Amino acid sequence: MMNQDIVWPDIPRVVTGVAEWLACLEVILMLHHRQPQLVKGLILLGCLAGQVLLQMWCGTWLLPLWIPGILINILWMFYTIWLIVPEAQLRLLAYSVCRAFVLAELWASVAWLLNCWFLFQLHLRLRYQFTFVLVVYAILFVAFFYLQRAFALRQISKREAVTAALTAMMIFAISNVGFISSATQSFFGGSPEVFTVRVIVDLCGTLIIIIQDNYRAVSELQSDLQAMDAMMQSQYQQYQEYKQSSELVNQHFHDLKHQLVTLAMENDSQKRQQYLDEINTDINLYNVGVKTGNKIADVILTRKNAYCRQHHITFTCIANGALMNMINTMDLCSLLGNSLDNAIESVEQLADPEKRLINLRIVNKGQLVIYQVENYTDNPADFADLPQTTKEDKQRHGFGLRSIRRIAEKYGGTMTVKNQHHWFRLTVLFDQQTKTSTN
Numbered sequence: 001m002m003n004q005d006i007v008w009p010d011i012p013r014v015v016t017g018v019a020e021w022l023a024c025l026e027v028i029l030m031l032h033h034r035q036p037q038l039v040k041g042l043i044l045l046g047c048l049a050g051q052v053l054l055q056m057w058c059g060t061w062l063l064p065l066w067i068p069g070i071l072i073n074i075l076w077m078f079y080t081i082w083l084i085v086p087e088a089q090l091r092l093l094a095y096s097v098c099r100a101f102v103l104a105e106l107w108a109s110v111a112w113l114l115n116c117w118f119l120f121q122l123h124l125r126l127r128y129q130f131t132f133v134l135v136v137y138a139i140l141f142v143a144f145f146y147l148q149r150a151f152a153l154r155q156i157s158k159r160e161a162v163t164a165a166l167t168a169m170m171i172f173a174i175s176n177v178g179f180i181s182s183a184t185q186s187f188f189g190g191s192p193e194v195f196t197v198r199v200i201v202d203l204c205g206t207l208i209i210i211i212q213d214n215y216r217a218v219s220e221l222q223s224d225l226q227a228m229d230a231m232m233q234s235q236y237q238q239y240q241e242y243k244q245s246s247e248l249v250n251q252h253f254h255d256l257k258h259q260l261v262t263l264a265m266e267n268d269s270q271k272r273q274q275y276l277d278e279i280n281t282d283i284n285l286y287n288v289g290v291k292t293g294n295k296i297a298d299v300i301l302t303r304k305n306a307y308c309r310q311h312h313i314t315f316t317c318i319a320n321g322a323l324m325n326m327i328n329t330m331d332l333c334s335l336l337g338n339s340l341d342n343a344i345e346s347v348e349q350l351a352d353p354e355k356r357l358i359n360l361r362i363v364n365k366g367q368l369v370i371y372q373v374e375n376y377t378d379n380p381a382d383f384a385d386l387p388q389t390t391k392e393d394k395q396r397h398g399f400g401l402r403s404i405r406r407i408a409e410k411y412g413g414t415m416t417v418k419n420q421h422h423w424f425r426l427t428v429l430f431d432q433q434t435k436t437s438t439n
Contacts, residue, residue: 008116011108013059015133017052019108020073021101022141024051024080029145031085031096040084044069070172071344074101091161097296098164099209102145102171104201109175111136113195148213160216164209171205198405227263230271292362294321296329301337304344312353313344323369323432331407335371339398339426343375346424350378369413369430 025044054076059067078097088096112132119129119274175198290301291342308315324332340360347356357376364370401417404426408415413430 007165008120008192011112013055014052015112016108017055020104020260021048021051021075021196023107023136024139024161026103026145027096027100028081028084030148031088043083047083051076063256077101091158092156095156095161095164101168102205102209105175107140107205108135109195109199109202110316112142113199118196148210167205167208171201175201209313209395218245290317292319292321294324296325296332297321297336300333308358311348313347313356313358315358317360319360321362323362323364327411334403335407338404339373343373346375367432369432371428372425374423374425378424
């Protein structure tokens with residue numbers, strides 16, 4: 001049994017401040033996916049200094065002001081995250097702060113427990129102890145970063161934010177109960193026992209947060225898959241409708257033959273001219289056929305070409321549809337439909353018809369099949385992964401590019417998006433020899 005006469009020092013305020021800042025940094029990396037910037041790096045260093053100085057200042061307060069001091073430090077953590085990710089919603093920031101606070105409590109407890117076990121009892125100088133704590137922090141930071149990198153913080157409900165706040169308060173209260181009064185020592189044992197209990201409680205709180213993240217990630221994934229499945233069904237239904245429409249167009253051209261016979265028998269020059277004008281109008285209206293060598297692609301591209309012509313959009317198509325024969329009907333409908341619908345939606349926002357430009361290329365280069373859709377834009381977006389949808393119904397829409405990426409990965413390919421020089425470009429690369437994935 002541990003010696004109850006052993007008294008370990010409380011966690012220094014500097015150690016706690018560094019842990020809180022590192023936890024904020026980890027949360028920021030989950031929220032902020034853009035390239036690091038020098039200015040924001042300097043801001044983070046300033047926040048580190050502020051967090052440590054604030055902890056040291058609050059450490060000089062009287063014991064009754066301990067809780068207000070904790071709240072002030074939490075507000076500084078909130079401010080740190082908001083400075084780097086100001087676009088995040090309030091409840092997402094609140095959830096992130098609670099998450100960071102629980103992580104900081106665990107990291108500080110673990111690092112100081114290990115330090116007291118291995119270095120403090122050897123009476124080593126403080127600089128060696130602080131260096132040891134920093135090494136433990138680095139290990140914990142990297143471990144938790146790789147453990148939670150799959151859990152992207154995007155949308156947080158009000159209920160999730162409140163649950164995280166209650167969890168953080170509960171864990172903090174239980175883990176610090178042993179430090180409230182010396183009378184508790186008779187229950188917990190000596191100082192080593194108090195620190196050990198604190199680590200265990202903080203670890204349980206962190207696991208609760210991780211489980212909540214995992215549950216939310218699985219729920220979001222199921223929701224996304226359902227939405228993408230519905231979208232693919234919709235695209236396939238459109239293909240069926242386009243196919244029926246194409247058959248009607250073919251019937252209409254067949255009827256034109258009879259009109260030509262009537263025209264040849266008409267002796268009145270005015271009526272003959274009227275017939276010619278009507279026929280010419282019909283031909284211009286229905287002469288939008290696209291032939292690529294793939295019947296499914298032909299149907300969809302013909303309909304999209306007709307829509308573009310009616311809405312004064314210049315649609316250029318250079319496509320070898322036979323290269324897409326490896327893709328099944330549902331996936332091909334989704335790939336063509338989503339990529340072209342996104343491009344059409346974008347150019348329709350342009351007031352100048354001369355700028356409404358869409359280019360489609362389906363070509364091969366060696367063993368690679370290149371599927372590329374590009375459109376002109378007046379509003380270059382700043383994104384690192386997938387741009388946000390501009391449609392009002394963000395719950396239903398916004399899955400188009402995710403669906404395209406899933407299709408690319410299903411067939412062993414990759415998807416990239418770029419937005420430069422006023423051109424938004426979507427590129428999907430397939431290997432002609434790759435079979436469809438069974439996943």
